[in-house]
Amino acid sequence: xxxxxxxxxxxxxxxxxxxxxxxxxxxxxxxxxxxxxxxxxxxxxxxxxxxxxxxxxxxxxxxxxxxxxxxxxxxxxxxxxxxxxxxxxxxxxxxxxxxxxxxxxxxxxxxxxxxxxxxxxxxxxxxxxxxxxxxxxxxxxxxxxxxxxxxxxxxxxxxxxxxxxxxxxxxxxxxxxxxxxxxxxxxxxxxxxxxxxxxxxxxxxxxxxxxxxxxxxxxxxxxxxxxxxxxxxxxxxxxxxxxxxxxxxxxxxxxxxxxxxxxxxxxxxxxxxxxxxxx
Ligand SMILES: [Zn+2]
Numbered sequence: 001x002x003x004x005x006x007x008x009x010x011x012x013x014x015x016x017x018x019x020x021x022x023x024x025x026x027x028x029x030x031x032x033x034x035x036x037x038x039x040x041x042x043x044x045x046x047x048x049x050x051x052x053x054x055x056x057x058x059x060x061x062x063x064x065x066x067x068x069x070x071x072x073x074x075x076x077x078x079x080x081x082x083x084x085x086x087x088x089x090x091x092x093x094x095x096x097x098x099x100x101x102x103x104x105x106x107x108x109x110x111x112x113x114x115x116x117x118x119x120x121x122x123x124x125x126x127x128x129x130x131x132x133x134x135x136x137x138x139x140x141x142x143x144x145x146x147x148x149x150x151x152x153x154x155x156x157x158x159x160x161x162x163x164x165x166x167x168x169x170x171x172x173x174x175x176x177x178x179x180x181x182x183x184x185x186x187x188x189x190x191x192x193x194x195x196x197x198x199x200x201x202x203x204x205x206x207x208x209x210x211x212x213x214x215x216x217x218x219x220x221x222x223x224x225x226x227x228x229x230x231x232x233x234x235x236x237x238x239x240x241x242x243x244x245x246x247x248x249x250x251x252x253x254x255x256x257x258x259x260x261x262x263x264x265x266x267x268x269x270x271x272x273x274x275x276x277x278x279x
Contacts, residue, residue, distance in 0.1 A: 008075055010172020011216035013056040014137050016081045020063065020107045021054035023083045027102040029065070034115070035097045042117040045069060051100075058132050058171030063100065063107070068120045071098065074128065079112025132171040136212040146170060147205035150193040160204070161189030161265030172212060179246040179271045180215075180222040181207045188277050189265045222246070227254060245271040 008016070028050050032043040049065040056062075061081070063071040073079060079097075082090050086106045089096075094110035109115070123129055133149065134141045149155060155169055163169050164178040173181070182189055185200075185207040193201055215222050221242050231241035239247070244254055248271060249262035258275035 007077055007174060008059060008080075009174030009177055009215070010056070010058055010135065010137055010212060011177075011220060013059045013061055013075065014172075014216055015219070016075075017054045017056040017061050019083045020061075020081055023105040023107055024051040024063065024100060024102060025054060027051060027105070029100055030103050031099070031101040033099040035095070036115065039098075039115065039117060042069065046071070046100075046117075051102075056135070056137070056172075057129055058135060058167050059174070060128060060132075062118075062123075064120075070118045070120065070123065071100070072114075072116045072118050072126070072129075073098070073109055073112050074114040075112050076114060079114075080110050082108045082110065084108075131168050133167065133169050134171065136170050136172040136209060137216055141170075141209065143202065143205040143209050146208050147198075147202045150196075150201045150205060156193040158192060159189060159265070160187060160191050160193070161270060163193070164208075165266055165268065170208060173208070175268050175270075176220075176243065176246040177212055177215060177222070178268075180244055181211050182270070183245045183273060183277060184211055186276050189263075189270050189272065223254070245273060247271065 028048055029046055032046040034040050034043055045067070046065055046069060049067050049069070051063060052066050053064040054062070055064065060072060060074045080094065084090065084106055086101050086104055092110060096108060096110055097112055097115055098109035100107045118126060134145060149169060155163055160182060161178065164173050164181060165175065185204040187204060196204065211222050218225070221228055223241055223244050228241045245260050248260045251260050252258070253260055253273040253276060256273065256275045258273050260271055261274055262269055262271050264270070
């Protein structure tokens with residue numbers, strides 16, 4: 001499983017979108033099926049339409065069609081898109097919720113409960129999409145933009161532990177990325193942007209962009225690539241090399257050897273090195 005059993009965050013959602021895009025984009029939908037009765041009337045409107053793009057927005061996903069209709073899904077904890085050859089349903093106990101078939105391929109959404117069909121015009125006013133901050137995985141988002149957001153009045157007095165999970169600040173971050181980014185930036189989750197000088201805010205912004213994109217590029221791996229290569233060569237399994245600190249409670253810090261601690265910040269578990277992230 002691409003995300004190693006954790007909840008999909010921005011990188012995992014973008015990977016799903018890219019997989020679906022490879023199957024559907026440029027093709028016409030030959031058959032469309034929705035489990036929810038309120039969505040079933042849209043099946044006929046989508047059938048025969050060409051898929052123009054598949055995009056992720058934070059942890060939401062849009063399948064965009066040439067008649068201005070979009071299949072919107074937000075996977076929450078359990079939703080999962082599977083892509084494959086048409087006519088070969090994967091063996092799974094999950095509930096099928098959406099099926100998009102071309103002549104030869106299928107994109108199947110299981111278990112998700114947040115599914116809608118939206119017009120292009122609906123997107124800007126959508127209750128979730130409209131509130132999203134810039135997507136950390138979008139090409140035009142860089143550390144300068146993220147640093148400027150950290151300095152904004154509405155964000156600068158929030159704790160970093162809360163801010164890094166807030167999709168209105170930056171979209172696409174989630175719980176494992178939060179711990180990993182704070183470790184790379186050597187910051188405690190209780191600090192606020194206003195506690196940091198301009199250079200430290202810039203370093204944090206750089207870590208936000210770099211670690212999220214590394215996770216996208218390396219299938220959810222956030223640890224230092226050289227360290228990952230070394231550990232893999234030693235036969236260490238994915239769980240042992242994937243992250244710097246996340247899920248590594250009680251194990252030694254990869255940089256200083258101090259014992260990694262686990263705590264709860266903004267209702268979710270966070271992992272940190274008490275030495276590297278002091279104060
Ligand atoms: Zn350390």
